[in-house]
Amino acid sequence: MSTATLHEPHVHVDATGAKIAMWLFLFTELLLFGGLFLAYAVFRTYYPADFHYATTTLSVSIGALNTALLLTSSLTMVLSVAALERLNRRLSVILLGVTALLGILFLVNKYFEWSAKFHHGLYPGSQDLALHPDGEKVFYGLYFTMTGLHGVHVLVGVGVLAVILAMIARRPRRTVSVPIAAPTALALQGDSGPLWHQAADAQLDAVDVTLVYRENEAVAHRQLIKLENAGLYWHLVDVIWIFLFPLLYLIS
Amino acid sequence: MSHSNADGGALPSYLEVSGRRTGILGWILSTDHKRIGILYMSLILGFFLVALCIGLLMRLELLLPGPTIVQPNTYNALFTLHGVIMIFLFIVPGIPAMFGNFFLPIQIGAKDVSFPRLNLASWWLYAIGAIMALLSLFTGGGVPDTGWTFYVPFSLRTGTNVPLAVLAVFVMGFSSILTGLNFITTIHRLRAPGMSWFRMPLFVWSLYATAWIQILATPILGITVLLVFLERLFGIGLFDPAKGGDPLLYQHLFWIYSHPAVYIMILPAMGVISEIFPTFAKQKIFGYKAIAFSSLAIAFVGYLVWGHHMFTSGISDTSRWIFSLLTFIVAVPSGIKVFNWVATLYKGAIEVPPPMLFALSFIFLFSIGGLTGFVVGALATDIHIHDTYFVVAHFHYVMFGGVGIAIFAALLYWFPKMFGRMFRYRPFFISWVFIFVGFNTLYFPMFIMGWLGMPRRYYDYMPEFQIWHQISTVGSWLLATGVFIFFIYFVKSLRAPRGAPDNPWGGTTLEWRVPSPPPAENFIEIPTVTAGPYDHHGEGDA
Numbered sequence: 001m002s003t004a005t006l007h008e009p010h011v012h013v014d015a016t017g018a019k020i021a022m023w024l025f026l027f028t029e030l031l032l033f034g035g036l037f038l039a040y041a042v043f044r045t046y047y048p049a050d051f052h053y054a055t056t057t058l059s060v061s062i063g064a065l066n067t068a069l070l071l072t073s074s075l076t077m078v079l080s081v082a083a084l085e086r087l088n089r090r091l092s093v094i095l096l097g098v099t100a101l102l103g104i105l106f107l108v109n110k111y112f113e114w115s116a117k118f119h120h121g122l123y124p125g126s127q128d129l130a131l132h133p134d135g136e137k138v139f140y141g142l143y144f145t146m147t148g149l150h151g152v153h154v155l156v157g158v159g160v161l162a163v164i165l166a167m168i169a170r171r172p173r174r175t176v177s178v179p180i181a182a183p184t185a186l187a188l189q190g191d192s193g194p195l196w197h198q199a200a201d202a203q204l205d206a207v208d209v210t211l212v213y214r215e216n217e218a219v220a221h222r223q224l225i226k227l228e229n230a231g232l233y234w235h236l237v238d239v240i241w242i243f244l245f246p247l248l249y250l251i252s
Numbered sequence: 253m254s255h256s257n258a259d260g261g262a263l264p265s266y267l268e269v270s271g272r273r274t275g276i277l278g279w280i281l282s283t284d285h286k287r288i289g290i291l292y293m294s295l296i297l298g299f300f301l302v303a304l305c306i307g308l309l310m311r312l313e314l315l316l317p318g319p320t321i322v323q324p325n326t327y328n329a330l331f332t333l334h335g336v337i338m339i340f341l342f343i344v345p346g347i348p349a350m351f352g353n354f355f356l357p358i359q360i361g362a363k364d365v366s367f368p369r370l371n372l373a374s375w376w377l378y379a380i381g382a383i384m385a386l387l388s389l390f391t392g393g394g395v396p397d398t399g400w401t402f403y404v405p406f407s408l409r410t411g412t413n414v415p416l417a418v419l420a421v422f423v424m425g426f427s428s429i430l431t432g433l434n435f436i437t438t439i440h441r442l443r444a445p446g447m448s449w450f451r452m453p454l455f456v457w458s459l460y461a462t463a464w465i466q467i468l469a470t471p472i473l474g475i476t477v478l479l480v481f482l483e484r485l486f487g488i489g490l491f492d493p494a495k496g497g498d499p500l501l502y503q504h505l506f507w508i509y510s511h512p513a514v515y516i517m518i519l520p521a522m523g524v525i526s527e528i529f530p531t532f533a534k535q536k537i538f539g540y541k542a543i544a545f546s547s548l549a550i551a552f553v554g555y556l557v558w559g560h561h562m563f564t565s566g567i568s569d570t571s572r573w574i575f576s577l578l579t580f581i582v583a584v585p586s587g588i589k590v591f592n593w594v595a596t597l598y599k600g601a602i603e604v605p606p607p608m609l610f611a612l613s614f615i616f617l618f619s620i621g622g623l624t625g626f627v628v629g630a631l632a633t634d635i636h637i638h639d640t641y642f643v644v645a646h647f648h649y650v651m652f653g654g655v656g657i658a659i660f661a662a663l664l665y666w667f668p669k670m671f672g673r674m675f676r677y678r679p680f681f682i683s684w685v686f687i688f689v690g691f692n693t694l695y696f697p698m699f700i701m702g703w704l705g706m707p708r709r710y711y712d713y714m715p716e717f718q719i720w721h722q723i724s725t726v727g728s729w730l731l732a733t734g735v736f737i738f739f740i741y742f743v744k745s746l747r748a749p750r751g752a753p754d755n756p757w758g759g760t761t762l763e764w765r766v767p768s769p770p771p772a773e774n775f776i777e778i779p780t781v782t783a784g785p786y787d788h789h790g791e792g793d794a
Contacts, residue, residue: 014366017366017367017442020436020437020440021366021367021434024437025433028470031468031472035471035474035479039490042498046498124487125486125487134495137489138489138497142488144486145479145488
């Protein structure tokens with residue numbers, strides 16, 4: 001049997017392939033931060049005393065609050081995926097919204113934290129910092145680079161979540177009515193071949209109803225792949241913070 | 253292998269099917285892997301010719317001691333530009349982006365790559381990166397003058413437009429990463445029924461190994477150039493000794509990418525050679541698995557040898573001898589490949605049309621490049637010749653004599669398939685003579701000069717080097733003549749009459765079983781594969 005020539009040339013959905021690619025991408029992200037972690041390790045060894053002192057100038061409470069925000073957002077992210085798996089769009093959308101909101105709160109916190117540092121003249125290139133020992137200059141250089149790059153990732157993550165949210169929130173509106181003479185279109189739905197024969201033997205109306213349901217499920221399935229991959233990205237952003245927090249705020 | 257495309261001529265080719273849009277938009281917005289391959293080809297070969305002309309200018313400047321045609325600062329800009337274009341715009345994307353895109357899906361029996369739209373996005377990122385690189389020439393402080401390595405602290409101090417140039421490198425790196433993950437996913441997920449791992453053509457194996465390096469190494473370059481960018485913008489101080497930073501850290505980070513990057517360049521070239529040899533020797537390739545695994549071995553060990561670029565930078569003795577040892581080890585899988593290619597010829601019915609001629613000269617030139625790699629990889633000799641023309645000669649023998657020549661071979665080998673037209677042999681034979689003679693005249697004197705102590709990147713030289721520089725410059729004219737003959741007839745052949753046979757060379761891999769040029773989705777029906785890739789005599793797997 002020949003597959004029908006639809007207008008979309010590459011309609012195959014390969015969930016495993018999408019997952020493989022996402023994990024590979026996350027790996028490249030880890031390596032991107034890996035360069036910074038390497039630099040951190042090198043400079044911490046060069047300047048243990050300066051790093052020790054500089055760490056104490058960061059606010060552990062704001063850092064801890066941000067950690068809590070991101071960890072909670074990862075929880076709501078997982079729950080959002082679970083909700084869509086159960087075809088509960090509404091709940092999935094709400095949880096996704098909460099996730100993005102927590103991400104934004106994280107950034108707001110970060111903004112105040114950075115502003116305070118700027119206020120005290122503790123930023124790369126400032127005249128105040130020039131008077132500090134070398135190790136502290138490098139520490140703040142690392143601090144702003146690492147949290148800055150991480151912040152950019154949070155921002156991108158929020159953007160991705162927003163796009164996916166809009167996608168899921170839109171109701172699948174297409175009600176495909178299939179003329180009885182086009183069994184090939186049905187064949188695209190995978191295992192619906194037998195279903196077609198069943199339906200053709202029975203009533204034409206039955207075909208329509210079954211099709212709408214199936215399409216909803218197929219749409220949800222496609223969206224689920226995207227949601228899961230967005231979730232993976234969000235968890236990565238979370239995991240990187242889990243390492244940044246102790247390295248920059250706690251070890252002293 | 254079964255093939256059921258007997259009546260494939262009925263389908264319009266990818267050259268005719270432009271998708272929803274027509275004209276130029278039908279190309280630059282096409283998600284067809286073959287069209288994307290051609291898109292890359294037009295840009296990449298264009299940049300190659302530009303950088304070649306810059307190289308000619310450099311050689312012309314060195315014809316006589318003292319100022320000849322340009323000022324010293326301009327010369328610095330020229331060698332930076334030559335390096336940046338040749339490395340980041342030509343040879344790194346090179347074979348995977350042009351031929352990988354075009355032939356990877358066909359060779360494994362797929363209709364396209366796993367993510368066609370991402371593939372198009374990769375091309376756009378490449379194009380945007382290229383535009384940024386061009387902009388960096390005319391904006392800010394003008395053409396960067398740091399050399400393609402952007403070494404700190406000079407790249408932090410120079411007034412030239414380093415920030416935009418490194419950002420361009422970052423964007424092109426992103427393009428390379430996306431291509432890599434697309435290829436890996438495609439190879440894992442879209443192989444045709446029966447196309448087991450050990451029935452994949454060796455070109456696919458080489459792309460697979462390359463894609464892993466692209467994914468694992470390129471992010472390190474990304475963060476490194478990003479740090480240079482931030483350093484220039486905000487002075488974060490990580491590489492600046494005045495602020496407690498460490499310039500040596502830059503060199504480590506840079507070479508953690510940039511050494512594996514030479515394997516990003518050479519591995520696909522080796523893949524091309526592994527395709528061409530069995531076809532023109534009419535033999536199954538000798539040591540299929542050894543070649544496949546040596547690609548992976550090169551990818552793996554090549555990761556751990558970056559320190560050999562820093563033997564004179566002040567790293568510890570322990571790390572120097574470890575890096576030197578690892579460098580010698582990486583030569584083993586390369587040697588395995590060379591011996592297997594030569595063994596493939598043994599008792600073969602060898603034909604030597606132009607693609608095979610270029611492939612044969614690859615062996616010769618690459619071997620010289622590879623063996624001189626031992627001289628620079630050994631600690632004692634490297635101290636003597638570090639940063640001399642010897643390194644320049646070694647690098648060009650491997651990169652131009654290796655990858656460049658393999659690209660010429662691939663262009664000719666796959667020309668009938670890509671464009672559905674045949675070319676006349678004679679102009680390409682003539683161009684080969686100029687290229688081969690010119691190449692050796694240009695680069696071999698550099699080994700001698702380097703050994704005698706001529707430092708690289710110098711604008712001027714002592715009188716005793718003059719004769720070698722002049723021979724070298726004459727060589728550059730010969731080589732450029734050959735390359736121009738090649739491309740003039742390449743373009744002319746694009747207007748040759750249609751009607752190349754589906755399989756003009758007697759190749760056995762899947763691309764030779766689809767029409768020339770291939771139809772839009774390659775196969776009417778996905779083929780079922782029943783034998784290995786180089787089964788010339790119908791022996792099946794063995």
